[in-house]
Amino acid sequence: MTVSQITLNDGNTIPQLGYGVFKVPPADTERAVSEALEVGYRHIDTAAIYGNEEGVGAAIAASGIPRDELFVTTKLWNDRHDGDEPDAAIDESLSKLGLDRVDLYLVHWPTPMRDNYVHAWEKLIGIRERGRATSIGVSNFLVPHLERIVAATGVVPVVDQIELHPAYQQREVADWAAAHDVRVEAWGPLGQGKYDLFGAEPVASAAAAHAVTPAQAVLRWHIQHGFIVFPKSVRRARLEENIDVFGFELTDAEMRGIDALDPGDGSGRVSAHPDDVD
Template sequence: MSVPTITLNSGHDIPQLGFGVFKVPPAEAETAVAAALEAGYRHIDTAAIYGNEEGVGAAIHKSGIPRDELFITTKLWNDRQAGEAPKIAIAESLERLGLDYVDLYLTHWPAPANGHYVNAWQKMVEIRDAGLARSIGVSNHLVEHLDRIVEETGVVPAVNQIELHPAYQQRELTEWAAEYGSHIESWGPLGQGKYDLFGERAVSEAAKTHGKTPAQVVIRWHLDKGFIVFPKSVRPERMIENFDVFDFSLTDAEVAEIDALDPLDGSGRVGAHPLELN
């Protein structure tokens, strides 16, 4: 099954469904990514801080899949935002991945207490212009951070990768993205198992209606909302299940019922807050 793509503001296309390797141990990364590629994934999302770029790169090269059929993302960690450090960091990531360029390079967190996220974005633009990243974006940036980097550089991030799942939908950020022609990538798309998402009536009833699992329904919800999503699993059977979401769509009513799971008071967040992680 062909994965739908979204055209970014860079003009490059990104597969809407990918495979994330957050918390995949370095020793298991090659095996996990190889299984994901075998299952049909072509969009792999990693980060320098994950410590598994080498395993991702090994799986890519052993797969024999042509480079232009793959979409590879990695990220700049918080302690590499100052001065020329971002340029050194991307060179190191490319070496570990065994690639000449990544398709998407992200500033991992704004880390506002450090005061370097604007410099980091300025260097990201230079990295893109040097051909080391085809598209550039950010992760975990709030509207105040987005407004500032765009004001300082005139460059809108291609994506903002944020915590997003039915109980925490970050509407202010999704609205900003829509206004500025950016796109949202959902991390923790299934809530990281930190609340009973699959037991919610809106999810379980849709699963019964479509003959799918609750996880497949939630992934489909992300896709139907226009988000880019990459659920993580090291189990091949779960990778295949997560990929089997292109033979159905949710009705408008089903989407609306899942939308209503967000309490809108911020209590649905299960990950770190962007103002607190530095």
């Protein structure tokens, strides 16, 4: 299975589809990541707060896959933004992962009530300059947060990882990202099972037309929009299904049908608002 590659604004590339380990229990992580690597995944997305970086690292070490064939992301947690904490945090993450660098390091949330995300971004720039992260980006940043860090530093993130699925497409952020050559990573790309996405007529119809599952149809919708996705599963059959989305293409009409599932009023959000996360 060949996964398409996307070029980031710093010239590095990222596999467009990866494996996310959000809410994968630490005890299950090594097995799950090992199976994902066996299936063909080469992009793993974790975070310090997930508590499973060690399992990711163990699976990578046991896989025998050359480091330059893997793409590993982790994230800076909210209580590590101040002072030299970001430097200590990346060192801790790298130690747990068993790596000397990550391919992508993200500020996990802007935590605007703390008003220290500009400092955190400045520290990530230094982390990149020291070779501890090849690329740097952000997660859950809205347009005001993005504009502020770019104005303060002149450095544009390579990605913004945001909640994005058919019922909540974050078009304001996506449009800003497109205008500034920032790639969108969609977390919760299938809506986290919190609404009947697969029963929606445009999704069901597209899946039937291409003889694929509704999940595959939605992941293909993300791929054709140019989003980067990393669906989570701990079942091998689902891991195989999720990566098998590069052999068919949705029509323009099918894309428009799924696009129309967003009511446009923000009501489709299924997780926390970034301004409320501290």
